[in-house]
Amino acid sequence: MMFKISKKNFQNYVDFLIGKYEVWGPKKIGSDYVFSKLNNGQEFEDVRTVLSPKDLIYPPNEKLFEDNFKEIIVLGVKSCDYRAFKMLDDVLGIDSNYSMRRRVVHMFNFVCTEPCKFGFCTTFYGPRLEEYEMQFTDIGDYYLIETNDLRFVNDLFEKASDDDLKIALEKSKNVYKKMQKLNMDKLSEKIGWENPLWKEFSQRCISCGACNFACPTCFCFDVYDENDRYREWDSCILAGFSKLAGNANPRPTLDLRLRQRFLHKLKFHYENFNYYLCTGCGRCIEICPVNIDIRDVIRSVNP
Amino acid sequence: MNPMLPLKSKILDLWDETDDIKSFLIEDVINKKPLPGQFYELSLSGLGEVPISFASWEDGLLFSIKRAGKITEYLHRMKKNDEIGIRGPYGKGFPITDKFKVLIAGGIGLPPARSVIEHSLSNSDNKIQLLYGARSPRDLVYKELLNEWKKKFDVKITVDVADDNWSGHVGVVTKIFNYIKNTDSFFYIIGPTIMMKFAVMELKKMNVPDENIFLSMERRMKCGIGICGHCNIGKYYVCKDGPVFNYSLIKDIPELFF
Ligand SMILES: Cc1cc2nc3c(=O)[nH]c(=O)nc-3n(C[C@H](O)[C@H](O)[C@H](O)COP(=O)(O)OP(=O)(O)OC[C@H]3O[C@@H](n4cnc5c(N)ncnc54)[C@H](O)[C@@H]3O)c2cc1C
Ligand code: SF4
Ligand code: SF4
Ligand code: FES
Numbered sequence: 001m002m003f004k005i006s007k008k009n010f011q012n013y014v015d016f017l018i019g020k021y022e023v024w025g026p027k028k029i030g031s032d033y034v035f036s037k038l039n040n041g042q043e044f045e046d047v048r049t050v051l052s053p054k055d056l057i058y059p060p061n062e063k064l065f066e067d068n069f070k071e072i073i074v075l076g077v078k079s080c081d082y083r084a085f086k087m088l089d090d091v092l093g094i095d096s097n098y099s100m101r102r103r104v105v106h107m108f109n110f111v112c113t114e115p116c117k118f119g120f121c122t123t124f125y126g127p128r129l130e131e132y133e134m135q136f137t138d139i140g141d142y143y144l145i146e147t148n149d150l151r152f153v154n155d156l157f158e159k160a161s162d163d164d165l166k167i168a169l170e171k172s173k174n175v176y177k178k179m180q181k182l183n184m185d186k187l188s189e190k191i192g193w194e195n196p197l198w199k200e201f202s203q204r205c206i207s208c209g210a211c212n213f214a215c216p217t218c219f220c221f222d223v224y225d226e227n228d229r230y231r232e233w234d235s236c237i238l239a240g241f242s243k244l245a246g247n248a249n250p251r252p253t254l255d256l257r258l259r260q261r262f263l264h265k266l267k268f269h270y271e272n273f274n275y276y277l278c279t280g281c282g283r284c285i286e287i288c289p290v291n292i293d294i295r296d297v298i299r300s301v302n303p
Numbered sequence: 304m305n306p307m308l309p310l311k312s313k314i315l316d317l318w319d320e321t322d323d324i325k326s327f328l329i330e331d332v333i334n335k336k337p338l339p340g341q342f343y344e345l346s347l348s349g350l351g352e353v354p355i356s357f358a359s360w361e362d363g364l365l366f367s368i369k370r371a372g373k374i375t376e377y378l379h380r381m382k383k384n385d386e387i388g389i390r391g392p393y394g395k396g397f398p399i400t401d402k403f404k405v406l407i408a409g410g411i412g413l414p415p416a417r418s419v420i421e422h423s424l425s426n427s428d429n430k431i432q433l434l435y436g437a438r439s440p441r442d443l444v445y446k447e448l449l450n451e452w453k454k455k456f457d458v459k460i461t462v463d464v465a466d467d468n469w470s471g472h473v474g475v476v477t478k479i480f481n482y483i484k485n486t487d488s489f490f491y492i493i494g495p496t497i498m499m500k501f502a503v504m505e506l507k508k509m510n511v512p513d514e515n516i517f518l519s520m521e522r523r524m525k526c527g528i529g530i531c532g533h534c535n536i537g538k539y540y541v542c543k544d545g546p547v548f549n550y551s552l553i554k555d556i557p558e559l560f561f
Contacts, residue, residue, distance in 0.1 A: 065305050094306055097305065193556075193557050223351075225350050242522065242533065
């Protein structure tokens with residue numbers, strides 16, 4: 001179903017949602033936009049955040065075996081983040097903490113109409129989603145709304161026309177025009193275990209793990225006990241990640257750990273699931289203090 | 304229910320095997336017959352969890368655990384009737400086959416080998432040979448059982464370092480590979496990575512096909528169910544796709560032995 005809503009009414013729509021649910025969206029905190037709880041419609045801004053909303057469904061640190069999850073709506077989600085949840089579903093879907101939150105956290109996609117600085121989503125799926133709960137596209141004075149879920153439809157919605165859809169499609173095509181598309185041809189087969197980039201990267205990587213933490217598709221976690229049992233996002237870049245009792249380690253050096261990160265995304269996960277564990281969101285590139293760039297890995301295989 | 308939630312069980316009995324290996328008989332509250340080579344996550348509430356292969360399944364689940372770090376140290380301090388959490392059985396075990404099976408076990412690799420042996424014997428299949436290597440005579444586990452097994456099938460034992468009472472073989476486990484009678488067997492290798500590496504090299508020299516070699520792999524584990532990402536060897540997760548792998552599947556992975 002297709003609707004549209006004027007920008008002016010959109011704020012009222014957000015207020016309506018806030019009346020019924022807890023609503024989150026990008027909010028300016030200091031100099032960065034961060035997903036935060038919104039108090040009113042005016043606070044909402046459709047901007048791409050530095051960090052994805054992964055933590056709203058899969059918190060960086062959580063007590064295991066809990067079951068009180070509250071229903072929330074997240075506005076301003078980008079397709080690269082939304083697609084990442086579809087990927088996480090294939091791995092974390094059997095986990096009840098994750099799957100229960102996945103059911104009650106509603107992510108509304110806001111289609112990008114301009115490329116972001118480091119993103120390369122058009123290499124994979126681009127800014128529009130085929131599967132969504134609610135999809136909003138800025139078409140000037142209005143947002144076009146696509147949805148099959150009547151729960152979130154409101155009186156403020158107007159009928160949209162095919163012309164409105166045309167404008168929306170045109171707007172998202174703008175991203176395709178301006179963004180460089182990388183060549184993924186048989187990459188998972190062609191990418192080798194040996195690549196001079198691993199050593200090169202290892203000479204400047206400071207093992208901060210920020211790339212993993214910013215990535216919407218990274219799913220690895222550690223489990224630890226502190227009275228109760230907790231899980232915490234883990235990072236394959238850290239030496240302890242694969243360490244065995246007695247200090248034996250299959251990946252004792254940083255180049256081997258960087259290799260694991262890139263091969264997991266570009267080879268192993270593809271071999272298991274038939275898609276790359278990357279949505280081209282560019283967050284790891286943006287956040288890395290020493291300019292380690294996954295696009296360079298892809299280009300080293302397919303120039 | 305969360306798949307990582309352990310069930311409450313209890314230690315029915317426990318005893319020393321060696322200076323640093325203890326056996327634990329645990330009530331099987333899961334009540335599912337495990338397949339030889341599978342493992343469980345044993346859990347101490349508030350302390351942590353460790354993956355351990357089961358050794359035997361009869362009056363309960365038998366585990367033999369070597370003191371290696373924090374949780375195994377705590378386990379060694381437990382007493383009879385203490386509570387313990389358990390979940391599993393996990394992973395893919397050794398193939399169940401009519402073929403002749405040569406078990407090559409090093410150190411704490413004997414407990415999972417025992418699960419294969421008991422499974423075979425209980426099906427009146429004694430087409431087994433056991434080649435077992437330990438650090439020293441003091442480090443041999445299941446000493447009485449080894450003598451019983453010797454009556455039923457060929458058992459060869461070697462130690463790295465002998466003592467005054469030892470009259471058997473001395474040296475790494477590959478030193479007793481000359482006793483292998485039938486190279487058309489299935490070879491099940493369980494032990495430290497370095498031992499597995501040399502065992503495979505020797506078997507290859509004997510022209511054993513890759514497809515007949517099975518390795519029980521070890522990697523750092525957290526979830527045991529293929530979601531925490533810790534235990535991968537290439538595209539495989541040891542907890543879910545292993546711990547037992549056919550060598551032909553993993554032989555080209557550079558991180559296989561380290
Ligand atoms: C499939 C499988 C079967 C095993 N079977 C046995 C067995 O029958 N008997 C036995 O004594 N040992 C066995 N081990 C090894 C045993 O799991 C480790 O010795 C144990 O996890 C060490 O934990 P720790 O807390 O004492 O050491 P620490 O170094 O303090 O380890 C902390 C945590 O890291 C992880 N970890 C560390 N080392 C290992 C490791 N080698 N393998 C997997 N996870 C690890 C565990 O989650 C552990 O809780 C097995 C390992 C695997 C993977
Ligand atoms: S690997 Fe980098 S570009 Fe790909 S999804 Fe993760 S953060 Fe985004
Ligand atoms: S963000 Fe950059 S420096 Fe930090 S761990 Fe990742 S690759 Fe290394
Ligand atoms: S132990 Fe978590 S994926 Fe294997």
